[in-house]
Amino acid sequence: VELTEIEKVIREYEGIKDATVAAFDSPAGGKFLAAYVVSDSEIDVEDLHAFIGARKPPYMVPSVTMQIPRIPLNVNSKVDRRKLPVPTPSGRNAGLMPSNEMEKKLCDIFADVLGLEEVFADDSFFAIGGTSISASKLVVSCMNNGIPLVYKNVFDNPTPKALAEFLKGYSNKQVERKEIVRKDSGVLAYNVPENLDEISRKPIGDVLLAGATGFLGIHVLKEVIDLGEGSVTCLIRGNKKQSAEDRLKTMLMYYFGGSIDESAIGRIKVIEADITDHDLVDVLSKEHIDTIINCAAIVKHFAFDDTIENVNHYGVKNLIEVALDHDAVLMHTSTLSVAGESVNDSIPENVLLREDMLDFGQDLENKYVHSKFMGEKEIIDSIEKDGLKGKIFRAGNLMSRESDGEFQINFATNSFMRSIRSYVLLGCYPVEDLDAEAEFSPIDMTAKALVTLAGTPEKFTVFNGNNPHCVHMYNVIDVLRKNGFEIRIVGRDEFNKVFAEKLKDEKVAEEISGLISYMGNNGETRRQIGSDNRYTVKALYRLGFSWPIIDIDYIDRAIRSLETFRFFGNRK
Known part of the structure; x- marks a missing residue:
């Protein structure tokens, strides 16, 4: 991920005077992105993330955004990343509560894999710190809990609610032998x-x-x-x-x-x-x-x-x-x-x-x-x-x-x-x-x-x-x-x-x-x-x-x- 590309988009957001983006080790494995922004007025983090998401793919939207008084610089006028505050997911808003037992079970597994206290039914795995590496852990945890998922299912259905719906629909899915119909030019x-x-x-x-x-x-x-x-x-x-x-x-x-x-x-x-x-x-x-x-x-x-x-x-x-x-x-x-x-x-x-x-x-x-x-x-x-x-x-x-x-x-x-x-x-x-x-x-x-x-x-x-x-x-x-x-x-x-x-x-x-x-x-x-x-x-x-x-x-x-x-x- 080119962090400068994300920083450039963030600086285009109204009211932001300066910004930097850093990658941190995720407790679930891999990395997650944190953005630090400087503004004279309070920034709507959710709106900022939507702004970035409209211009960049989902993996370039920071998991965490923190508003700070200024970007710390070292003697060479480069960002002093050691002085950046430790990112915390304080900006997350409460989402949908699980509506059935499978959603509840999946929320708990998401939370355990990502090291979070709580995960809501509409939380996207990748938006709350998940990576391709931790997706493997999620699949393993699901299999160990009797939930039959494969790797690609997590990418196609990244929220507990979507996964639960997928599992419900899949159990009734019938695949029939096809008549081979060629559609070639x-x-x-x-x-x-x-x-x-x-x-x-x-x-x-x-x-x-x-x-x-x-x-x-x-x-x-x-x-x-x-x-x-x-x-x-x-x-x-x-x-x-x-x-x-x-x-x-x-x-x-x-x-x-x-x-x-x-x-x-x-x-x-x-x-x-x-x-x-x-x-x-x-x-x-x-x-x-x-x-x-x-x-x-x-x-x-x-x-x-x-x-x-x-x-x-x-x-x-x-x-x-x-x-x-x-x-x-x-x-x-x-x-x-x-x-x-x-x-x-x-x-x-x-x-x-x-x-x-x-x-x-x-x-x-x-x-x-x-x-x-x-x-x-x-x-x-x-x-x-x-x-x-x-x-x-x-x-x-x-x-x-x-x-x-x-x-x-x-x-x-x-x-x-x-x-x-x-x-x-x-x-x-x-x-x-x-x-x-x-x-x-x-x-x-x-x-x-x-x-x-x-x-x-x-x-x-x-x-x-x-x-x-x-x-x-x-x-x-x-x-x-x-x-x-x-x-x-x-x-x-x-x-x-x-x-x-x-x-x-x-x-x-x-x-x-x-x-x-x-x-x-x-x-x-x-x-x-x-x-x-x-x-x-x-x-x-x-x-x-x-x-x-x-x-x-x-x-x-x-x-x-x-x-x-x-x-x-x-x-x-």
Whole structure:
């Protein structure tokens, strides 16, 4: 959170002469924001919060606002945060009292998790100090109290009253098996193997790259530079600590050291901008762009604001406008997760997401998945209506480099590896799932596949870009055990018993929240719908590319790379 952005909005409020915002440790875990304001007259805190909320997303509205005589400064005329008064939630007004037993129970759990004396039925969890971390604690506490919630339910229903209503309605919900009705555009119909004899590749020219500092984006940049087919302009947002150009240099040095020569570096240009900027078309109007590659995305699956939609959906709309303005190809990176879920077998197991499919009645409740689905839909609609030269690359499970095992710098955000860490902490894995497929798409090979496909003819529009060579979870667990981690193979009942017991340990419960996030509730069975990438594999073979076969050595290198950072904790 950029605190200066909040301060700027607060200073626009009538009567406020000065303001500062600080982040404090929350008793419930994570941080909460406190604002300090200076005014000659008494400020209506509730009205001020509404004013901020109308201009900024909910997570940027301070949990506490205190009116003080002046902002304390140090000898360098900077805010002396040590002299700011300790924030207290004294400004909260009494809200709705709980109207039934479930609301009362949830109010008590909210209060216990957040360390508050009282919570009202209409108090938003995130407005009274809750964070994404404490949301995990809330879910654990609810489960331990016999209330079947999952992580996303807290974000969708942030008050005790809303949660109680959700639980009441959900208990009566019936999910029926759907008749599969395709709602796809005719644009997708060409993406079938019968048409692949016409596939070819031409140079992609000068590239505009969004998301260049991300794990995939930085490898796409390296691939484009190595090909030498044109220059690369990178859209990068700077921050307080580093300029946009320095951020890129840091990432290049981290991942590639000195392996990129100066002549290649000279073909990289940085523009300090973001795909969500409203004036993006104007900013880029004078740039020469043949191909746009979008690797920018918010990959977290849950949020209590509109950040995910802003980047993953509306940011794509901005890039479409840029592509149309320059008559450029737009290669958009999506995810195989747009396959969505089948709820209580609402979609048969033999239905898989192919390249000629998008909308087939899948469940899209997950915010991240929905945002990526909408991004794809915007591109397909624009191809059909506006003549956009659009392509979609659905990435798989992005993992360490095939060349040397190097993993992403922010490895803790990798959802697959977080789930593996959860099993290490639990010390067991269900025998029933040992044959589950684990897919590893090495990041360097994924970047190569994406850039290769970006140069294909316009009529080829969607690619399922994951490695077809999968291993079983048995192989992954076996490598962990050979590296000294004790993971017992147990039956489902014993696994559930161990899981329930570990949930009672607050520290462990936070760590295994990745498994909590997707567990079913109220007897609901959710299954992630799989995908079929035979069309894309055949296309890549014709273009001279093949995915590497994942072996035990590759998995071992990935595990050892993360173990150097103590990612999995201590061996037993």
